[in-house]
Amino acid sequence: DGGITQSPKYLFRKEGQNVTLSCEQNLNHDAMYWYRQDPGQGLRLIYYSQIVNDFQKGDIAEGYSVSREKKESFPLTVTSAQKNPTAFYLCASVRGQGINQPQHFGDGTRLSIL
Amino acid sequence: KQEVTQIPAALSVPEGENLVLNCSFTDSAIYNLQWFRQDPGKGLTSLLLIQSSQREQTSGRLNASLDKSSGRSTLYIAASQPGDSATYLCAVNAGNTPLVFGKGTRLSVIA
Numbered sequence: 001d002g003g004i005t006q007s008p009k010y011l012f013r014k015e016g017q018n019v020t021l022s023c024e025q026n027l028n029h030d031a032m033y034w035y036r037q038d039p040g041q042g043l044r045l046i047y048y049s050q051i052v053n054d055f056q057k058g059d060i061a062e063g064y065s066v067s068r069e070k071k072e073s074f075p076l077t078v079t080s081a082q083k084n085p086t087a088f089y090l091c092a093s094v095r096g097q098g099i100n101q102p103q104h105f106g107d108g109t110r111l112s113i114l
Numbered sequence: 115k116q117e118v119t120q121i122p123a124a125l126s127v128p129e130g131e132n133l134v135l136n137c138s139f140t141d142s143a144i145y146n147l148q149w150f151r152q153d154p155g156k157g158l159t160s161l162l163l164i165q166s167s168q169r170e171q172t173s174g175r176l177n178a179s180l181d182k183s184s185g186r187s188t189l190y191i192a193a194s195q196p197g198d199s200a201t202y203l204c205a206v207n208a209g210n211t212p213l214v215f216g217k218g219t220r221l222s223v224i225a
Binding site: 004006033040041042043045048050058088090092097099100101102103104105106107108110 | 145148150155157158163203205207209210212215216218
């Protein structure tokens with residue numbers, strides 16, 4: 001079945017450590033997105049990529065980095081510069097440029113601080 | 115800057131009741147509006163997408179309407195069931211830009 005796979009489901013980070021969240025899709029979608037969700041908050045956009053080898057910052061990109069070397073993969077690295085990383089992270093993808101196409105989401109990664 | 119607001123933030127209804135969730139947005143220059151469902155600890159599932167030229171979309175017991183000029187959308191759920199309990203989010207698409215999401219309405223349907 002086609003879909004988006006996020007791993008791991010739970011992740012713990014130590015002080016000063018970088019961690020990488022994986023997002024893989026087999027939907028042949030062009031655009032991919034990373035969102036952060038905090039309790040009582042909506043989804044806030046971290047980074048997005050509309051094509052391989054290109055990506056743009058979202059509203060809260062500071063302390064995060066991404067790469068898009070392959071169409072199906074869009075990993076997110078939470079760096080030590082992100083001082084409050086505890087949150088639920090969601091990856092999404094959409095066909096083409098996303099105009100009039102529904103976004104598809106993975107099941108998320110919950111990141112906590114040790 | 116586009117802002118999306120959902121009211122109420124939480125809603126509790128008895129099983130079988132018909133209900134309406136509200137979504138408003140500040141900039142009417144949108145391509146579409148999407149409604150999603152999120153179960154606890156899970157990702158979002160797309161429910162309905164209404165293009166700017168459409169007035170409503172239906173899927174089973176769900177009906178979403180769009181009034182672009184007034185910046186409003188509603189999600190109508192008929193004959194609610196306990197399995198409908200979830201958080202419902204709306205999001206607007208202004209074209210070749212990322213979706214802008216509301217904070218969601220948490221729905222509880224009591225058996």
